[in-house]
Amino acid sequence: MEISGSRSFTLSLAFLLLCFCSETCAKSCTSSCGHNHNISYPFRLDDDPKHCGNVMYTLSCESNITVLDIPSSGKYYVQAINYDKKTIRIVDFGLQSNDCSSMPQNIPPNTNLYWSWPSTSIYYLMCSNPLNSSLYVDTAPCLNNTSSSSQPKTYSYVKVGEIEVWDLDEGCSAEWMTLAPVNYVDYSNVSYKDIHNALMYGFDLGFETPYAIRCQGKYWIGSYVSTCFPQTISGFFQFLWQQITGKLSSLLHNDYIGKSFS
Template identity: 35%
Template sequence: MRNIRLHFAFSIIFIILSHCAKYCKANDSCPPTFCGSITNISYPFRLRGDPENCGDPSYELACENNRTILYLSSNRYYYVQSISYNNFSIRVLDSGLEKTSCDSYPINTPLSYYTSPELYDLGTYNLYENTPIVYTRCEAPAKSPLYVDTSSCSKNISLQKYSYVVVGDVTFADFEDSCRIHTMAWISKDFPIVANSTFSDIQDGLAYGFVILWQQDYCRECVAKKGYHCDYNGSTGTFSCVDYNYYNYYHPPCTIFEPSTFRLKHECLWEIWLELEDYWMEYGSTLEKIIGKR
């Protein structure tokens, strides 16, 4: 009987240790790994192929052709430029952009709901880390000095004549009648974009990448709580768990324009774009059929 109890006890211990070896956070026992220029890959991140007890599988990165890659869906990925464990941020580069190519073009941005909000913060607070870049197409030459001509990179079919980019905050009056928004991208505010920047300067900024925030364990636990929001403080680089009612009181819903200046607030561009993208995904196929019949 005593032997049976000992055998049972050792079996339980073995199961617990086996489970922990697979799922417990063993960041202290796992040295940082590297891929290309990214030499500090550690918990919660891990590289594909690392031991199972290293890092969090939800934050798995890939190493392909000596470049660290973040997959946010099966066919959309970003090159990792740097990881900051101090402010929980990761700087990434759209896979359609290359610093050495003038006519490179963002193919994955803006980010949207195809990634899990428990892993990466893609909301309003994330936008404070970046400068918005708006790609426009116009039927006539734009007159506003805010429009940066992209014709120098006319090899790309998406950057043809009367195509421009607008950097940063814009007012309603800045959008000329013949121009339409084509897509959007972001540049990290760590890369300075000055007045009168050329399209080449902007391309360099796009090649530098943009910042998204990854959520630490504390924040993920907060998001799992019903009725709570994980609030990021950009000045301190910390998260706090806030009741939704408190959060909504101090963070009213986004309004498109500033009432006093009628200025289009760039933090709202994110919400506008997601609404348009959501609408297109729901009704796009129907619209294409209707247009195709004409």
């Protein structure tokens, strides 16, 4: 039992040191694509060496444009990455600059890898009658009102901010929803072109957990007990000791459970 425990301790220590070295190597890589000149940990490009970044945060470079593909949502242009705030600013792939008739094509992201950052909701409405309210922004001439011999005329608007079903005027329906940056413009007095420009600026997503944000990227973060340790030699050994004791506790627990059912 003593030999087995010593071996488990040695293997755990070697494993943790290997993980530490792997993370250090992963953080040493930088890449560039278009105007994003410092793509670094946890991000990586799909053609970077395998040891670079975190594979879960893989970006692609398409026609010299940095692209983020979120499977549950869709593709986004990456406008900027703020490594201090731990945010990534993205633009819907359906939007085109200098073309206010282009519309967002993705539903807002919902993923464990990224978390919501303050943003402004933009709802696209279709109405059977024209509206006369400051709550709604007419999308014309960017998005033309439609009519045909077989279909009655419809009118297109956007609503800035949250909306409830009972807030909709009679004959109106919400067709789409997207996100815009907070306070990019005075949304109480804008044209649709202003809103389109705000959408082209992009909205932020956080790419680390709120706890990691609290540690401000200056500390080791213990995985067994969420604790911030200073990135000093002393802090590293405190972090390492917590990882070792946590790992050993897990191994002993699993060994006990295994014997209980054997």
